[in-house]
Amino acid sequence: MKKSYFSLLIILLLGICLRLYDLGSESLWVDEVSTVKNSKLSFVDGILDPFNNHPLHGILLHFWIRLFGDSEYSVRFPSVVFGVFSIIMVFFLGRQLFDEDAGLISAFLLSVSVFNISFSQEARAYALFVLLCIFSYYCLILFLESGKRIYSIANAIASGLCIWAHPYGVFILLAQYSSVLVYALRFPRVFRINRNWLKTQVITAIICFIYIFVMFSKGDGMFSGTAWIEPPSSNDVINSFNLFTGLTYAYLFPYPADVNLLYSQTLYCFWIVLIIASLYSLFVYSKKAKECRRPTDIFNIFLLASWFFTLTIFPLLISITFKPIFFSRFLIAATPVFYMLIAHGISSIGSEKTRNLILMILLFSSLCNARIYYVNQINEDWRGVADFVDSIADENDRIVFNNCYLIDSFNYYSNNTGNNHTYCISNASDLDDDLSFVLNDPTNQRLILVW
Structure with a gap:
C-alpha cells in the first residue's frame, strides 16, 4: 500500500510539473477571454449571460478572480487544480474497478496526456468536467457496492454538477441511469439499494431543473452557442482518436520529415496493437469473472462501456441526424475510461519487463508530444x-x-x-x-x- 501511494506521489509530481510549466506564457485566446469577462460580471448576470454554457466554472472563477486577480496564470490555475485532482481520482476509480496496478497506470496515462494537459492549462471548464465525471462514477460504484447513502448523495450532487460544468453532462447522466437500470435487473435482491438511490436522485433532478430553466431562459436551450459546429466527418473521428492517444503532437523535433513520418506511423501501429490487446484482456477478464461467478466485475465493464460510448457515440448520432454538437474537445470526459481500458490491458501482462517497456514507450512519446505542445504557439498572440x-x-x-x-x-x-x-x-x-x-x-x- 505504501509503495503504491509513493508511486502515485511520483505520478502526481509529474502531472503537476507538466500542467504548471509555461502556464501563463501564452495569451488568453478568445474563449478564455470570454470566460474571464463573464466571470467579472455580477453573480446573477454571469449565470444568465447567453454566451456562458459552462456556468459552474464561471461561478468558481467569479470568486477566484476577486481573490487572486485575472492574470493569465491566475485564471488558468484552477484548471491545473482540477487536472491534478483528476489524476488522484482516476487512480482510486481504476483501483476500485480492477486493481492497484490498473489504478496507477490509469493515473500515469492521465498525467502525461497532452489532451488533458492542454485543457488543464486553459481558463475553461473542461478540466472541471473531467474531475466531476470521475468523482461521480467513483461514488456510484462505492454506493452500489456498499449501499451507503453518503455515496449516493455524493453521486447525485456530482452528477448534477456535471451538467453545470458542460452540456455533455447530460450524456453522463444517461450512461449512469442505464447502468443502474442494468444493475437493478441483474441483482433484483438489492432493489432496496436502488430505491435509496432513487430518493437521492431528487437532488440531481433539482440541480438539473435549475440548469435547464437557466439555459432555456436564454432562448436556445442546453446546447446554445453551438451554431458554429459543423456536421461531423471522418476527419473529426480521426482527430478525436489522435487527441486521446496524443498522436496529434507525434513529431520528433527537429528531425527531418521522413523520420517524423516513420515515428508517427510507428506510434499509430503501437496504439492500435495496444488497444486491441487491451480489449482482448478485457474479454478474458469478463470471461473469467463469469466462470468464477463474479457478476459485479462484468457489470463494472458494462459501466465503463456505457460511459465511453454514451459520451462519444450519442453526440455523433445526434450530430448526424439532428443538430451538430459533436466536437473533439467535448469528448475529453471520455479519456479516463480510455486510459483505464489501456491500463487494465497493460497491468494484465504477465511479464514485468514487457509492462515496463510499454510504459517507457508511452512516457517517451508523451514527453515528446508535450514538448511539441509547449514549443508551438497555439493561441493567438x-x-x-x-x-x-x-x-x-x-x-x-x-x-x-x-x-x-x-x-x-x-x-x-x-x-x-x-x-x-x-x-x-x-x-x-x-x-x-x-x-x-x-x-x-x-x-x-x-x-x-x-x-
Missing part, C-alpha cells in the same frame, strides 16, 4: 497585438476588427482601452458598406486594421 497597437495608435485613430468578438481579446491586453475608437465588421456581406462608413468618417486620423 493578443498580448503582442495589443502592445504593438498601443505603441503606434493615437487617440484619433480608429481600430477596425474583422470580427466583433475579437474586441474583448484586444481590450483585455490593451493599456489604452477607451482612448481609441474601435469598430468591427459585423457581417462579411456588409464589408464594403462598413469600410465605406469608416473611411468617410472625418474624425478618423488613421485606420489600424486588426484582421
